[in-house]
Amino acid sequence: MIFTDWPPLFVVDVEGNGANPPDLVEVAALPVRDGRPDTSTAGAWLIRPPRPVTPYAARIHGLTNDALTHCPPWPQVAPQVHDLLGTAWICAHNAHTDHRVLSAHLPAWHPTGVLDTLRLAKATHPDLPAYSLDTLITHLRPDLSAAPAQRHRATYDAYATAQLLIAMATNYPTFADLAAAAVPPGLPGAPQPDQDPTLW
Numbered sequence: 001m002i003f004t005d006w007p008p009l010f011v012v013d014v015e016g017n018g019a020n021p022p023d024l025v026e027v028a029a030l031p032v033r034d035g036r037p038d039t040s041t042a043g044a045w046l047i048r049p050p051r052p053v054t055p056y057a058a059r060i061h062g063l064t065n066d067a068l069t070h071c072p073p074w075p076q077v078a079p080q081v082h083d084l085l086g087t088a089w090i091c092a093h094n095a096h097t098d099h100r101v102l103s104a105h106l107p108a109w110h111p112t113g114v115l116d117t118l119r120l121a122k123a124t125h126p127d128l129p130a131y132s133l134d135t136l137i138t139h140l141r142p143d144l145s146a147a148p149a150q151r152h153r154a155t156y157d158a159y160a161t162a163q164l165l166i167a168m169a170t171n172y173p174t175f176a177d178l179a180a181a182a183v184p185p186g187l188p189g190a191p192q193p194d195q196d197p198t199l200w
Contacts, residue, residue: 003035018057023049028154113189120182
């Protein structure tokens, strides 16, 4: 794998308030450049949601209503997130969820492609008993010594996902091969089915 041949790519993670559909309370966007997570140009935002954080969600990520009281609301944050992501590829663990939530909050945002480390892990390590982020961290043992915050915070999970992506990418000769294994059907960047030849 030649990492310098990768297109612009951000590993993203979002945390919500527990509502359905969720309001965002944290977004992280971590660039991967030259085979490394680039924390120097990463974006991370805490957001005050329009509806309260549920007790269940607060227990998972630790972001309480009190902690978010003085954070900006999403309309103030959205332009910054949109400008940083641009049309770059994104990667997330169980990427359908992050792509769906971000698309709902950024209707004008259209990434070039979406990599899913969950799908990639199933293709790369087909014999694992499970494919949660914690299981992959235990199995692949990425270096998380520089990961910010803690598990279930967007910044930590994005960093962990980036390290897992980099580790698994070494099994693929090119980015196109990686994308073929990692882009879920129906999401941007998925290989198009071959079209039947026509007379014209």
